Amino acid sequence: MSLQPLAELPEHPLPINRALLSVSDKTDIIPLAGALHKAGVELISTGGTARKIRGAEIPVTDVSEVTGFEECLDGRVKTLHPLIHGGLLGRTSHEPDVKEMKRLNIDPIELVVVNLYPFQQATADPDCTPAIATEHIDIGGPTMIRAAAKNFPHVCVLTSPAQYGDFRKALKEKQGIPFAKRQQWAKEAFNHTASYDTHIADYFNELTVKDDEQPEQLNISLPKSQSLRYGENPHQKAAVYGYQDEFIDCFHGKQLSYNNFLDVDSALRLIADFRDAPPTCAIFKHTVPCGIASDKSLHRAWKKAFRTDTKSPFGGIVIVNRELDRATAEAIDEIFTEIIIAPSFSREARSLLEQKKNRRLIRQRQPLSKKTDKQFRSIFGGALSQNTDFTVTAKEDLRVVTKRQPTEKEIRDMLFSWKVVKHVKSNAIVYARDQQTIGIGTGQTSRVEASQIALAKAREEGLSLAGTAIASDAFFPFPDGVEAAAGAGATAVIQPGGSIRDEQVIEAADRLGLAMVFTGKRLFRH
Template sequence: MALQPLSELPQEPLTINRALLSVSDKTEITKLAQALNKAGVEIISTGGTARKIREQDIPVTDVSEITGFEECLDGRVKTLHPIIHGGILGRTSHQADVDEMKRLDIDPIELVVVNLYPFKETVAKGDCTPAIATENIDIGGPTMIRAAAKNFAHVGILTAPAQYEECISEIQQKGNLSFAKRQEWAKHAFNHTASYDSAIANYFNTLDDKSDQLPEQLNISLTKSQTLRYGENPHQGAAVYGNQSEFIDCFHGKQLSYNNFTDVDAALNLISDFWDSKPTCAIFKHTVPCGVASDEELSNAWKKAFATDTMSPFGGIVVVNEKLDIETANAINEIFTEIIIAPEYSAESLELLQEKKNRRLIRIKKLPNSNESRQYRSIFGGALSQDADLKTVTKDELETVTKRTPSEEEIENLLFAWKVVKHIKSNAIVYAKNNQTIGIGTGQTSRVEASEIAIAKARQEGLSLEGTAIASDAFFPFPDGVEAAAEAGAQTVIQPGGSIRDEQVIDAADELGLSMVFTGNRHFRH
């Protein structure tokens, strides 16, 4: 028989005579069973679900009574039987199916209520082994869900306790289930099983002996957490997907926008690299840091970060790595700041900052970086994926390549600048001194131009470049980059190295009396 267009499927309301309930999460299942029983629905169930329903003195028939075959293999086989799946997949509007079901003594099942073994929750536990994970792979559940969702024209499918109230309401108010609601539930069901299978596939990808390689199949399944008013621009529709609430709590102010989310992401990634450092403050505008500083006091860190660029922070984002105190809050409050991000807030700072109703205040609950982080970017015809750039460098890993060795103070400046330049768009240049950014040049097609912009910004703010460290996210391809840095007042350079002209660059640094170190890795951000 040829497949029918959706518009040709039977769209009549569906009366429920028999329902199959078999759930792992038993939240509210007895409430649903009571409503079904009151409506005269015959309830079929399995194992623990049946016991739970019977505890409330609700009549229930075991699946084994229907199939004439007992549950076996430690409960692995319960519902995988033609009597069950024939009842779910039978098209009661199609006479040939009706006749065959009568011949085989199969009665229709009009409602299926199933949720799955907690695979995601199980593998998230630190003590989960492959054996435990495997036992939590549901087989009968997804099979029933897919069967019922496929036959949504004749069957209702519920996969989450949150849907039970809708179902109860439909039955109590109308005495049946509408086609529109069945179609909506089927959509949720297929998304549910897709997410479940993605989690299993991704887990098995981690068990591969070649787990250091990116998987052959990219499986991404994210639930929409909220619809956004628009995307980067008002004519673009947008939504955010995933579990952002696991990482942040936006507890005050308007809903975050698309651009806000990208800014917050950039801010969280930078502050992650300074999490165990002394008090640090970073100011962002359009995902780019316009000032970063560390100090013994957070209020001083703010002043130093703001001094880097006193124009750009208006309407920007501020992130700190420790509890936001009232002194720092007062300083931030002097200019218009759209978002403030901190792990904690003092009571006094909250009272002050919440006076502005539209300002967003965000509490950091969890840092985004982990050893297993991967990044994704959509492109024509697909996506790019890569390991997140979690690379850091320590003092002992620096390779001094010039005749002059950097002093301890210079090394501190170099490491600070290197942490910051990692989060600047390429080509990226950062001048820093005393744990403060002095000049930042970002996103230029020429590394020298990036340096010139950083120098110009520093001079515009009246900041001295004398004795600064300069960090470059990639190697200097020509000596002109270090020559310009030295002319501006820089005394020490940190860069990846790796250019075919490294020797020329090193010679230039030696002639200028600079110290220079190589890190052996770059931090391109495109």
């Protein structure tokens, strides 16, 4: 194989004499074709693209006329021919290639404009079948894109209508396409086909991988949503990738920061578990909930959530599961709150909250659901993947293990505290009463220490723990945790169970008159 070092590749503007246009998304293809025709460029095209160009009275040659071979197999085979790919891959600055192209009657193609069958959009349709999905897998398009991008010193490739404006400007002003632009568009072309193949691979993984398995290959391809000023700290570069706009609309205030996105993610995950709950308000600080409550109105829910911890919410974020009304907005506005998230905002609430320019107001467009089923975390040399836990524990999922049966009120408080503890970092302890968090202990190396912190915070706020339910994200390894809960005033305990000392823990609960239920599910959050 004869190779040209990159330093020797031609870097002069590339004149465009011949162009191949074959697009699924025909946005702005006519202005582009018109500009090319005006510049004296010969146009080659296929199928619907050729018909559209011809309909605009712009001269165009069908690919089949170039290859001497008709389109076949329902259009599956059109451009896969040596006269096309030889024109794309021939190095016109490399004399052996030029001689061979002349011998084989292959004419160079200096421009390829291609975008692909809409596979992702097709498979997003609930009625899409594997047969329909398969027909939306483009073959000739990616092949042409990759060929042109590989040969970017001699060929220009465009894969998005967003690139057409810059191309037309360069064509008019530079009398050719600069090397830097060709290299940039080649990079974008390879990213485009990589993303396309990732969506196809993921679709087939979903078809064939069992629910209790993870795929053999982790494919992640996400477009950059925006560059960020910095990461967790000012000296760290950062950006956010993906489709956040599908879930949130930050319609007021400064751009979200790296840490803001982490906070918003935590808040959205918690509120997803309260989708069907009464009006609920949750307050977060550094991705950790510091107060959650449900009540008959958002205003009452806010007051109860804030009562849990009146210090931590300053500079935190608030999320609610109902339209934010004026009364609740006024209560939140009494403290410095960095972000407020709601499914909608009343006109009066917006008018009040938008008076502070830097406060971020976010409308939640849709709840987190199956579309966000996978969670990923980077680690040394790779990544971890797991399924997101969207399940909400119900009364029928509980197994009473003590002699005393819990009351209906205790069951409601246990289920509420269990929803919350799921979103508190391990070791996690949550005391709750009347659909309100009373004490939250988070992120400790000892479960007893987490409980002690929850108790200390509650007492500091002047809150009594009498009659509370306590939730633990993992089993109590020793009876001392249950004994401490009873001593604080708790009357009911909800925990996964599964300790080798479960019997000792149950005996302690019985001795202290507690009601205890097992869920059979651990809720670690590291």
